[in-house]
Amino acid sequence: MIARLFNANLNDAAYNAQCDLNLDGAINLSDIVIIAKHFNSSASSYVKVI
Known part of the structure; x- marks a missing residue:
């Protein structure tokens, strides 16, 4: 989806x-x-925020 929208802006x-x-x-x-940067990460890869 991002590839399709690449270079689109607010206007x-x-x-x-x-x-x-x-x-x-x-x-x-x-x-x-x-x-x-986050490719192949899962929820368990992130620090738990309380």
Whole structure:
């Protein structure tokens, strides 16, 4: 889905805020880096927040 929306921003009809992982108003390489950083992780990979 992110590949389809790549380079979309707040002014585009295709923009989907759920794919803007860093909430900068654009779906770009920064969002892909977030996915790559967490690729193959599971819920148990994260520290429990109380």
